[in-house]
Amino acid sequence: MEFWSSFWNIIWFFVWAFVFVAYLIAIFSIISDLFRDRELSGWLKAVWLIALIFVPFITSLLYLIFRGQGMAERSHKAAVASTVAAEDYIRSVAQTSPSEEIAKAKALLDSGTIDAEEYDLxxxxxxxxxKFSQPTA
Structure with a gap:
């Protein structure tokens, strides 16, 4: 219970917890970047991973120093590709405008597929x- 008796022990604990979490985030970012990099051979990826296991702090610093710029570029490319894919998907499933729907309904009316009452609906x-709006899912 001596740990909780001092305010500075608690502050020091939170500082070290923050540093540890930041370090874990850096390690996972490096590992994900290793698997994202298509230019790096499998053997070099294995060497980086083994070095991260046995000498993690120095290896992560070296990786960020020597490959940090490429890491940022690959991350940016992945984010842009994800955004473009999401926007394309949204456009593909988005409903048509009301004027397009009315034009389609008018074409159906003119072809005789529907009658005037259905066209009005x-x-x-x-x-x-x-009264006639579709329920949202």
Whole structure:
């Protein structure tokens, strides 16, 4: 119970906990960057990983010094690719505009597939009429 008796012991504990968590984040960032790097051969990746296991602090410092710039570039490329993929997916599943829906309904009406009553229903639904709006999932 002597640990909790001093305020500075508690502060020192939190400082070391912060340093340890920051170190773990750096290690996991380095490992993920190793697997993301397509230019580095498998043997060199294995050497970096073995060095991270046996001499983690020095190896992580060396990795960040010598490969930090490439690490940032690969991380940026991955973030951009992820953003582009998400935006493409959103565009692919997004609903059409109300004017497009009305135009499609008009084409169906003109072709005789639907009657005027169904056209009015589709038109009201496309314009967001509360009585005819589709339920959200």
């Amino acid at each position: 589709l038109k009201k639904r496309a314009l967001g009429h509360p």
